[in-house]
Amino acid sequence: MSNVEQMLTLNLKIWRQDDRNDKGRFVDYKLEEVSTDSSFLEMIDMLNDELVKEGKDPVSFDHDCREGICGSCAMMVNGQAHGPNALTTTCQLHMRSFSDGDTIVIEPWRSRAFPVLKDLRTDRSAFDKIIAAGGFISVNTGNAQDANNLPVNKENADRAMDAASCIGCGACVAACPNASAMLFTAAKMSQLALLPQGEVEAAERASNMVREMDELGFGNCTNHAECEAACPKGIDLRNIAHMNREFLKSKVSGK
Amino acid sequence: MPSHNYFTSSIGKKQITAITGLGLVGFTAAHLAGNLLILVGADAFNAYGHGLISNPLIYVAEAILLAMFVTHIVMAALVTIQNTAARGKRYYIKNRSGHGETIASMTMPYTGIIMLVFIILHLINFKYGAHYETTVDGVVMRDLFKLVVEYFSNPLYVAWYVFAMIALGLHVGHGLQSSLQTWGLNHPSYTPKVKMISVAYGVLVAIGYSGLAVYCYFLN
Numbered sequence: 001m002s003n004v005e006q007m008l009t010l011n012l013k014i015w016r017q018d019d020r021n022d023k024g025r026f027v028d029y030k031l032e033e034v035s036t037d038s039s040f041l042e043m044i045d046m047l048n049d050e051l052v053k054e055g056k057d058p059v060s061f062d063h064d065c066r067e068g069i070c071g072s073c074a075m076m077v078n079g080q081a082h083g084p085n086a087l088t089t090t091c092q093l094h095m096r097s098f099s100d101g102d103t104i105v106i107e108p109w110r111s112r113a114f115p116v117l118k119d120l121r122t123d124r125s126a127f128d129k130i131i132a133a134g135g136f137i138s139v140n141t142g143n144a145q146d147a148n149n150l151p152v153n154k155e156n157a158d159r160a161m162d163a164a165s166c167i168g169c170g171a172c173v174a175a176c177p178n179a180s181a182m183l184f185t186a187a188k189m190s191q192l193a194l195l196p197q198g199e200v201e202a203a204e205r206a207s208n209m210v211r212e213m214d215e216l217g218f219g220n221c222t223n224h225a226e227c228e229a230a231c232p233k234g235i236d237l238r239n240i241a242h243m244n245r246e247f248l249k250s251k252v253s254g255k
Numbered sequence: 256m257p258s259h260n261y262f263t264s265s266i267g268k269k270q271i272t273a274i275t276g277l278g279l280v281g282f283t284a285a286h287l288a289g290n291l292l293i294l295v296g297a298d299a300f301n302a303y304g305h306g307l308i309s310n311p312l313i314y315v316a317e318a319i320l321l322a323m324f325v326t327h328i329v330m331a332a333l334v335t336i337q338n339t340a341a342r343g344k345r346y347y348i349k350n351r352s353g354h355g356e357t358i359a360s361m362t363m364p365y366t367g368i369i370m371l372v373f374i375i376l377h378l379i380n381f382k383y384g385a386h387y388e389t390t391v392d393g394v395v396m397r398d399l400f401k402l403v404v405e406y407f408s409n410p411l412y413v414a415w416y417v418f419a420m421i422a423l424g425l426h427v428g429h430g431l432q433s434s435l436q437t438w439g440l441n442h443p444s445y446t447p448k449v450k451m452i453s454v455a456y457g458v459l460v461a462i463g464y465s466g467l468a469v470y471c472y473f474l475n
Contacts, residue, residue, distance in 0.1 A: 244437055
């Protein structure tokens, strides 16, 4: 790797699948003149331009902000969620992380709860269903009051903020050997349970979100920590321990 | 959809697997401590065994132990089946991060199956094995020491035993720290130490049990 722009020739092996019911297959492509300064998604855009010119179906993939905050650009790059770089979404991955002549394998997230819609795009509405089951605050918090009326200790504020940085991209599910959604669910639960307004419904929320998560067919956490390593936002396993505690509390208290 | 309660939930099943696993980790420590009497001598080991089986509370202890084993296996099997189903289609290539999965964590179902086979054979070989008799301080009792030394005179038996004990070491090495996380105990400064203690305990039981097997081989 160097800081000087170089042009790469790449061999791409990309998963192509027409729709939910199609069996799918890998298709090999050769792409030339890829700048090391371009992003990974720009590289796929280049390929798609060529495919369109040839009258072929372009590779379908999700993308939106392209600045690492929306969580759309879900794909496995060479067997790693969002590619080889830590704390990086696919859109923030640049081609300077690759070398001339590399073969790059690109696959969609694989999980029973995230069915493939087309090529690299998966249906991740299961995450929305988990949020809808309890990832919100429904107690009446009254009118706006003086900020200092609700003391929040620094540690909890920091941890809630860290948990809230989850962008719901699904890399945790994709990287987990068990396709478990516990890191996502735990982050969405912790961000509320750690703060005074959210604490009131913490046990009930844990119970409802875990039930939804289970019913959607996600796996169980077996504490490998692959999710933590794959998370582009660095959400940590403490959140899952917190969820386990809140869930137990909900069952003990009958909520 | 079956009703969702603690026992059918993902976290409930994990927590039950974890707590029974912790109980079984305790058993591995107690059993190893008993085995160490082999180093003291035949009489000490036989007298300890006799003391255990002639105490009526042994039936209660055995019932609890059996219940822990069965619950642990059933819950872990259910979790593993669900996890395999949740994955769906496998990846063409999957690179591990290097910061997550370990050999121990990846092989939990396999080391668990090895333990199950081992325990069944172990009970057949020893608990329900040949009944020799000896007299210690005028008391007639079972000569388990003779049976142990007899089995471990076979190098193949020693090799299988060592293999099973390495599986045990891997299983408890991940299981011990994993069970605390599952019960919600995770702390930025204690958890790394707990992980180290957990791995150290795994190494200790593997070496402890295997070492005694090798010792018995050389007694012959």
